[in-house]
Amino acid sequence: MGNDAITPREKDFSQWYLDVIKVAELADHSPVRGCMVIRPNGYAIWEKIQAGLDRRIKETGHQNAYFPLFIPESFLKKEAQHVEGFSPELAVVTIGGGKTLEEPLVVRPTSETIIYSMFSKWVNSYRDLPLLINQWANVVRWEMRTRLFLRTTEFLWQEGHTCHTTEAEAEEEVLRILDLYADFVENEMAVPVLRGLKSDNERFAGALRTWSIEAMMQDGKALQAGTSHNLGQNFSVPFNVRYQDQQSQMQYAWMTSWGVSTRLVGALIMAHSDDAGLICPPRLAPLGAVIVPIWSSDEDKAAVLPMAQTIADALRPFTGVKVDDREQMRPGSKYAEWEQRGIPIRIEVGPKDVAKAQCVMVRRDTRKKEFVPIDGIANAVRAEHEQMQRDLFQRALDFRTTHTREIDTWDEFVAWCGAAQGFGLAHWCGDSGCEAKVKEETKVTIRNRPIEYVQGTKKAEPGRCIKCNGASAYPVYWGIAY
RNA sequence: CGGGGUGUAGCGCAGCCUGGUAGCGCGCCUGCUUUGGGUGCAGGAUGUCGGAGGUUCGAAUCCUCUCACCCCGACCA
Known part of the structure; x- marks a missing residue:
């Protein structure tokens, strides 16, 4: 254990970031260049991100659907800027079933083209609008230089695609989503973001306007955490997404697309963690608390373990809990390990605590210890979670302000x-x-x-x-x- | 893709210059011990030395190629 050294953040930020990912067991490099394996601890965080976003996306009237991984090459070419923007990073399948394909299939770098080819079938009348679709998918972009979570050849994301009757309505959608992203990232991930409009140089290939949320990492660099594009009619024209308006006139739809990716996990790591490992905000932590029972004799153990279970039961209704009752491992080692993994709250229960009907509650970010009566443990943890969530956000905000x-x-x-x-x-x-x-x-x-x-x-x-x-x-x- | 660096046990490294068939710490397994911040002792297992070719009686070590990762640039969520 003592050897899972994390490079100090001050010394080498990049290496620190990779070390945190390693010791927290979030991800691993795959045998394929530029690709990553998301390990259970990392995937659990992604699942929390998915859950929080999915709920918000559905609450704003969107429905999930799924479109194919393969896109006919010709589709990409229908929008000039789009293909120009993406062609350098495409993976293309030319052989299927041992035969050369009539038309090469692009592995989606994003799904505008394949989705809008379907939208053109589904949209006929103004009554069909707005059409509000989201998909959770993997996409592939052949990047030159990759970093775990931040930029990998294949990554997971959510991409929303919508059609509207007017440009104003499309813009409204784009901004609604921008706010939705900001709300999620700030309130669930405790990472403050700047909402704003991208310059033309950084606009999405094929968009009229691209809005983004930008977060500051602990090294002072900016991370684009989410984007929301007003596509205007740039795609509805080539893909013929048209509807008849109330005057029976044919009109091209106004469209939007928007997405956030597994990159958010990287943002989470770089925004909060420290030299002891990951720090995960309580609302995003798959495990909100870990309980470490301490004993030195069988009698103690017999008293301590049930107490640990009692505490776990009290917490389970509102957060993930684990009782770390591994026999041969000493408490200190367990503390260090759970700190590396970023569990927000650690609870220590030993014989002395059992005698006093209390336990020790320790916060991951501050490591402040506090004695808490057992019968008030659920409220104490809940309150500490909320406080920690606020503190993490505030600390990140202060950092951004001073930088x-x-x-x-x-x-x-x-x-x-x-x-x-x-x-x-x-x-x-x-x-x-x-x-x-x-x-x-x-x-x-x-x-x-x-x-x-x-x-x-x-x-x-x-x-x-x-x-x-x-x-x-x-x-x-x-x-x-x- | 250009410049620089690194690849030796799960992790971190030594050995390479001056070729002789692999070692250290941590982790892991067994037993005892210990348990309120990374226990102690004893025993044990693990490597095709990133991969492929070459030079040589013999290659972790020398040469060529190749792959991966890290840093810096060009590109990107």
Whole structure:
């Protein structure tokens, strides 16, 4: 055990991240390049993410469906920007059943084309709209450089696809989903996000507009945690998704697509964990508490184990619980192991506690110990969970706040890039060329344009583009992205 | 795909320069011991030295190729 060393976060963030994944047994490298095996501990977290999102997606009127893994190559080509954006990273099947296929099949990198080919059959009347579909699936993108959870050749995700009668309605949907994602990531994952509009350079291939939520990791880098695209009529035209309106006129539908992926697990790890291992927010923890009974004699054991079970029974109604009654292992080893795995609450029960009808409750993130009467344990754990959930969010928010700087001049910007820790809030004229130049010179890109400014709920703050000094209505978020 | 690095037991590493057929710590198994922050003792198992070729009487060690991973760049959720 003592050897499952985790590289200190300060020393080497990338290695620390990989070490946490290893000791917490979240994932493993597969025999196939760039692919990962999601181990039970990691998959359980993904299942919690799925559950939380699936509920929200259904509550907003969407239905789940499933579309094929294989997409005829020609489908991708129907939307020029779409195929241009994805062709470098496609996996293509050319042989089936030992014979060369008439038409190569692309392993989906995303499902717009195959889904919209079906939508064109299903949508005939304005009465068929809105059409609100979601699918949980795996997708494949042949990435050059991969990292566990953050970017793998194959990953799991959810992709929503909707059709509407007007652009405004589509935009409403796109923003509803953006809020849905923000709500989930902030409240369940305890990771604060910035909602905003992507610049043209980072827009989804084939979209009119791409909105995103951006999170800051503990190394100050930005992670795009979710995207929501207004596709306009860019796909409804080539895929002929048309409906008859109330005036009997044929109209092309306005469409949206949006998704979040197993990348969220990476966000979770990098946002909260520490040098002792994973820290999982209570609402997302498959196991909310672990109980470690302590004994040194058979008599003690006979008293302690039932008490541990009693506590477990009290907690089970609202959280996952495990009694760690492994015989040969000492308590200290168990503590260390459960800390690596990120279990939010540890409860220690020994003979002394049994005598006093109490137990010791320890929080994973702070490691603060507290004596709690047995008969109040359920409420105590529940309250501690809630507090921990809030604290994790607040800590992440504070981190982001202290690592966000307003920057006015290019010199200042360059100096800030040297340190490159966190987000810079700086003006931008709106020109792609300026953004490209900045990226070339500093590796920093625009994360997004704050939704408050884009929508005008926050008053414009005119300024000068840090790169070209051109006019700018409001500052945007800059940062180094994962 | 370019530059750099690493691959030896489950994990972390030594051995490689100066070829002679593999070792250490932790973990694992057995027994006893111990159990409120990574117990102690004794015994034991585990490697086609990332893979393929070559040089050699002999290769973990030298040469060539290849694969994977990590870091940095170009691309991306």
